Amino acid sequence: MLEVAVNLAVNGSSLLFLIFMMVIYFSKKNMNNIDNTLYKLLLVFNFLNSFIHIFFLLAQWFGICDINTIKLLIRGYWIPNQCFGVVLIFYVFLALKGENKEFIEKLNNNKKTFFLLLLMGCLLVTCLMSFSPFDITFTKENTVENINGLATVFFSITFIVLLILIIITLIVNRNIENKKKMLPFKVLLVFIIGGFTLGFMYPMICITEFLLTIISYLMFHTIENPDLKLVNQLTLAKNEAEKASNAKSEFLSSMSHELRTPLNAIVGLSTMIKDNSTDPDSRNDAADIYKASSNLLELVDGILDVNKLESNQMEIVENKYNLRDVLDSVVRSANIRIGNKQLELKTSFSEDIPNYLYGDSEKIKIILNQLLSNAVKYTESGFIKLSVDAFTNKDKCNLTFTVSDTGRGIPEDKIENLFTKFYRLDEDKDSDIEGTGLGLSITKSLVELLNGKVSVNSVYGEGSTFTVTISQMVFIEDNNTEIL
Numbered sequence: 001m002l003e004v005a006v007n008l009a010v011n012g013s014s015l016l017f018l019i020f021m022m023v024i025y026f027s028k029k030n031m032n033n034i035d036n037t038l039y040k041l042l043l044v045f046n047f048l049n050s051f052i053h054i055f056f057l058l059a060q061w062f063g064i065c066d067i068n069t070i071k072l073l074i075r076g077y078w079i080p081n082q083c084f085g086v087v088l089i090f091y092v093f094l095a096l097k098g099e100n101k102e103f104i105e106k107l108n109n110n111k112k113t114f115f116l117l118l119l120m121g122c123l124l125v126t127c128l129m130s131f132s133p134f135d136i137t138f139t140k141e142n143t144v145e146n147i148n149g150l151a152t153v154f155f156s157i158t159f160i161v162l163l164i165l166i167i168i169t170l171i172v173n174r175n176i177e178n179k180k181k182m183l184p185f186k187v188l189l190v191f192i193i194g195g196f197t198l199g200f201m202y203p204m205i206c207i208t209e210f211l212l213t214i215i216s217y218l219m220f221h222t223i224e225n226p227d228l229k230l231v232n233q234l235t236l237a238k239n240e241a242e243k244a245s246n247a248k249s250e251f252l253s254s255m256s257h258e259l260r261t262p263l264n265a266i267v268g269l270s271t272m273i274k275d276n277s278t279d280p281d282s283r284n285d286a287a288d289i290y291k292a293s294s295n296l297l298e299l300v301d302g303i304l305d306v307n308k309l310e311s312n313q314m315e316i317v318e319n320k321y322n323l324r325d326v327l328d329s330v331v332r333s334a335n336i337r338i339g340n341k342q343l344e345l346k347t348s349f350s351e352d353i354p355n356y357l358y359g360d361s362e363k364i365k366i367i368l369n370q371l372l373s374n375a376v377k378y379t380e381s382g383f384i385k386l387s388v389d390a391f392t393n394k395d396k397c398n399l400t401f402t403v404s405d406t407g408r409g410i411p412e413d414k415i416e417n418l419f420t421k422f423y424r425l426d427e428d429k430d431s432d433i434e435g436t437g438l439g440l441s442i443t444k445s446l447v448e449l450l451n452g453k454v455s456v457n458s459v460y461g462e463g464s465t466f467t468v469t470i471s472q473m474v475f476i477e478d479n480n481t482e483i484l
Contacts, residue, residue, distance in 0.1 A: 008057045014210040015050040021217060022047065034107060034114065038091045039219060045087060046216055048080035050209040070136060074147065075129055078155060082125035084212065085158040090118050092165045092185065128154045163189070184218040191215065259300050266293040299438075314449060320475050321361035323353050323399075327388065330365060334372040334384070343376070346385040353390045354397055356475035363446050364470065368401060370443045371466050375405040382406030382463070395474050404465040410458040418456060419444040443468075 022043050056073040094107075107114060134149030166189050191211040270293060273286035327349060334345055368386070375384045387402040410418065419440050447454045452470035 005061075008054070008061065011050060011053055011057065011209045014213040015047075015054060018043070018047055018050060018209075018213045018216065021213075021220060025220060034111060035091065035094050037115075038087055038094065038118075039216075041087045042084060042091065042219075043216060045080045045084035046209070046212050049077065049084060049212070052076045052080065053209055067136065071134075074134075074136075075151075078129040078151065079126050081208070082129055082155065082158050083122045085162055086121040086125055087118065088188075089158075089162050089165055090114075090121070092162065092169050125154070125158065163193075184215055187218055188215050260297065263293055263297045263300065267297060314446075316360045316449065317362065318359050319361070320356055320358055322355065323357055323361075323364075323388075323472075324349070326361050326365050327368075327386070330368045330372065331386065333369055334376065334386075337373055337376045338384075341376070341379075342381045343379060344383040346383050348385065348387040350388055350390045352392060353388065353399075354392060354474045357397060357472040358475045359470075359472040360450065363450055364401075367443050367446050367468060368403070370439045371401075371403040371468070374439055375403055375407065375464075375466075379405040379407030379463075392474060395476070397472050397474050399470050399472060401468040401470070402465060404463065406463040409460040409462050409464055410456070411460045412458075415456060415458060419454075 025043065026040075052073065056070075056077055059070065059073060129151060132149070132151035132154055134147055134151040137146045166185050169185055170189065191214070194211075267290060270286045270290035274283050274290055277283045277286065327347070331345065331347060338345060372384065372386065382405070384403070384405045387400075387404075389400040389402075391398045391400075444454050447468055447470065450470050452468060454466065454468045456464060456466050458464035
């Protein structure tokens with residue numbers, strides 16, 4: 001009776017743990033795929049197997065030795081046990097092919113055939129376990145001492161096939177990236193070998209259900225956990241999206257560079273014709289070509305900048321520079337853009353600007369050029385003003401750039417969309433204004449890249465003011481030694 005008591009304790013505890021695990025698993029929102037369905041069947045057959053085994057053990061505990069009752073309980077115990085083995089064989093086979101995406105896709109398209117084969121396998125072992133003969137010998141205490149016969153042979157064959165499949169699975173998937181996925185099969189291999197060995201040495205000690213419950217638990221935490229599966233799927237989707245994004249970025253970078261070369265040539269040649277030709281028609285045509293190619297070149301540059309910013313390839317290149325030289329260059333470019341417009345460009349630069357700063361002067365130049373270009377586009381008359389204030393604290397200089405204009409202004413409800421890519425204010429009314437809607441988006445991204453801030457205040461019909469704050473290091477020269 002000691003063996004019966006041990007079996008009851010071990011299998012009873014494993015049954016309670018299995019019920020607890022099933023409640024948790026079935027209460028979660030699970031994915032509707034083949035391996036998930038197989039795992040559900042494994043849990044159900046494991047539960048039935050454990051449940052009937054408890055009845056078999058209780059029958060021995062209470063001394064029930066009616067041969068027909070005991071045989072019925074044994075067959076009832078064997079059937080879900082063998083069905084568990086068949087489902088596990090299919091599950092292992094699926095794991096064997098799990099890295100083959102074409103196979104999985106084909107399998108998902110033929111679910112009915114797959115589960116029909118599974119049903120036939122379960123029916124086959126059910127028939128074998130229901131009608132195959134076997135003999136029972138009892139101990140003096142009316143407990144089952146030994147079981148032998150054709151049914152036990154079929155019982156063993158299932159697990160031998162399973163053992164072979166597991167070994168093949170582990171060999172084929174030895175280089176799999178997700179090592180945790182193979183852990184349950186490694187443990188199962190050890191358990192099957194250990195279980196057969198223990199059963200041979202101590203025939204009456206049965207811990208099969210306990211071992212199967214442990215395997216089910218390992219599968220839950222390494223393969224079938226819905227939360228883990230969701231994370232894995234999100235990770236795969238993220239990796240695929242990153243690959244697609246990288247491919248897009250590489251394509252845009254390559255195409256942008258390829259387009260720049262002929263466009264620069266067109267801009268240069270049209271400038272020469274425009275400036276040197278004596279034929280008025282040729283000069284007008286060249287001016288149109290120059291304007292169109294310049295706009296296209298600006299679009300290509302904008303797309304390349306956006307691509308770099310989105311792919312985190314835009315680097316900060318820091319060096320020593322004179323901010324006043326940068327401002328002079330920006331003002332000259334703005335005056336060229338103003339051209340024949342009735343606009344006055346005003347400037348106001350603080351006397352507290354240090355002689356030299358250390359930072360990315362090119363990014364600052366792009367930011368100011370974008371803001372001034374935008375102001376010129378949307379201001380027909382009046383003035384545009386560029387103001388620069390500086391506040392130095394030890395080795396850091398806090399710069400405030402302000403670009404204000406007397407243009408058409410921005411409606412309050414549309415200010416929040418200003419920095420959105422390809423957004424153009426009143427695009428239907430501004431068909432005569434060239435632009436891509438990338439300028440302010442690039443400006444905001446570059447300001448944030450420099451750890452700065454950009455804001456806008458505007459009154460519709462009166463004008464707008466853009467304010468950018470950026471901190472730069474002060475470059476100090478002491479005894480011919482440059483010190484930051």
